[in-house]
Amino acid sequence: MSTAVKTQKLTMVQAITDAMATMMREHDDVLVLGEDVGKNGGVFRATDGLEAEFGDKRVIDTPLAESGIIGTSIGLAMNGFRPIAEMQFLGFIYPAFNQIMTHASRIRSRTLGHFTVPMVIRAPFGAGVRAPEIHSDSVEALFTHMPGIKVVIPSNAYDAKGLLIASIEDPDPVLFLEPMRCYRSHKLEVPEEKYTVEIGKGARLQEGEDVTLIAWGAMVDVIKKAAKEIEEEEGVKCDVLDLRTLYPMDRDLISESVQKTGRAVIVHEAPGTGGVGNDVVSLINDTSFLHMRSPIKRVTGHDTPVPMCAIEDDYLPDANRVKHAIMETIRF
């Protein structure tokens, strides 16, 4: 059954470049636009080499104006293109928030389905790379609250390529969030050919019976580490889930897992108040209340801006905090 697939070892950021190149080769209507994405190859080199291959008519350096980038992309998308807009950091998206909020997300319903906005907004995000203020914000919850936008967050190179291709093919706007900490943290075998990872489907990274760990983005590595250590230290076996898409959320995977384990720990680096973790708690409450053996725990960033880099590590959830929460649910 298995046909030999040619793979190459890529970092996540290389897989993202590869996804865009793959789609641009296949479809003339796929464009890239953003600040310094052309000659410079993007602040994180994610668009490196694309201008050389596809020219400056398809890889467009824009002025420093996020609102303009998104507004232009919306217009292009409504007129037959498939733009990929790059925000240098998710924390810089606020000037474009109005465009996303009032236009991108609701063109489909406003035109009763006559027009859609098949665009992707790529944005690096998250703390842990010693970036200055604003650059490290993890504000995914602002966008999961907005009907009409899908929010996708890969945690590794393989998923990144498959999810980005699926996002470019998606007829609706997708916010594609790239955890900076994962850009070059590890390499994976990534198929050279085109493939997709379905939007809205999470992944189970490890099977376990005792407690369900749920995270996305950079926190996936944290829960994997916590799961490994807690098994060695306490013999607790964790079901480890990477949500991969925050909106729409993988209802089936989460409820199937917590109904098996009866316990859940949700980990995200955004502040707890108003965080997406609360939506996971609600989902579990709606689908699996009677299966719960203990209250659901959340391990999150604190309700403060991401602090300066000297104390950044105190802000971010780490394996110890996660292990502590796991034992609290076990010993409840």
Add this chain to the structure above:
Amino acid sequence: MNEVKLHDIGEGITEGEITHFHVSPGDSVKIDQPLVEVQTDKVTAELPSPVAGTVKEILASEGDVVTVGTTIILIEKEGSTTETPSNKETGENRPKQDSPKEKKEQSSNAVQTMTRLTRRVLAAPYTRKIARENQVDIEQVNGSGPGGRVTEEDVYQYMNGGQIQTDAESVSEEASTTPVPQAVHPKVEASEIPFKGRRKQIAQKMTQSLYTIPHVSHFDEVDLTNLLDLKKSLKDADPDGSKGMNVSLAAFFVKAIQLAMRDYPIFNAKLDEENEVIRLEGEVNMGLATDADDGLIVPVVKNVEQKSIATINREMKELIQKAKTNKLKPSDMKGGTFTISNVGPLGSTGATPIINHPEVGLMAFHKTKKMPVVINDEIVIRSIMNVSMTFDHRVADGATAVAFTNRFMHYIENPAAMTLELI
């Protein structure tokens, strides 16, 4: 026709056992004449006649457990001329009232319904699911988890015939396999003791206290020599006790605790979790854990802060006497703010007492022994008593509790210092 009903004779009782009827049908009774004696969880009470007249009918038997609101006796009022209609009325009512036995069943049902409405069961949703799937009424399951929470194991044990039974079975099995030399000891008949009334009340209170309060106990030794000397000199001055100077040690303990509370009022408090406040009490009402025939009972000496040691002593004696003869009124047991347990006369040297919920502390006094102790580098013989102080660690911390105990000991070891503090 007047109906004499069991009314709530204090603190929201729901039922009582009829222990004795003072009257029979046909007897004429005066107003306020005792008609029937009822034993509740807390007290023995006599129900007085509300009217003067003739006892028409007695609707229960001695030994019956009746709920509040149940009619026990019918009395025809003196000078009543409307005998026929009222007779007719009761005649109509009678068949509905059922036989005493059925009534008893009804009343126990009524109690159950009440309990079900008021008891809030703690259980995780998964435990509830198990109970639901196995058609176990989770409100009937005793919780063994933290805070009295019903656990999955509790539900499974309940399904297998109850938590307590299982233990008893395994014990009896073990016992049957152990060879017992039969001729030496007469065989003890296996029997059952009904778990109700006072015993059940005690059990419920203790369980509630231990499950809700994180108990911490510490122990110390207090030198009673000076206090015993004082007690003796008082007694010598009043050999027949006619001047009320023959004072028990416990009365001094009560006073010393109250004085210590002036510096550490946190031990004369109640934790109101619902409103998130610790309520410091204005008055010091000292509960006296008393061993009565039916079990532990705690009468309360009120306002000890306003009373002399002699008055405290006299009231304590009266209360303990009432407790031993089952004559305590509900008001005698209300309003306690701290409890002492004087187990010394029974002979223990240490304990970890359970707090009288919702109070914050309890101090127990143990056996006094003459012991060699070192004072000023010399070995002398002193009378030493162990004290055990249990406190609610949610409300107070160990250091405060030790400081409180030290202050108490200061007064006991220096009775003269105590007199300086008195009004």
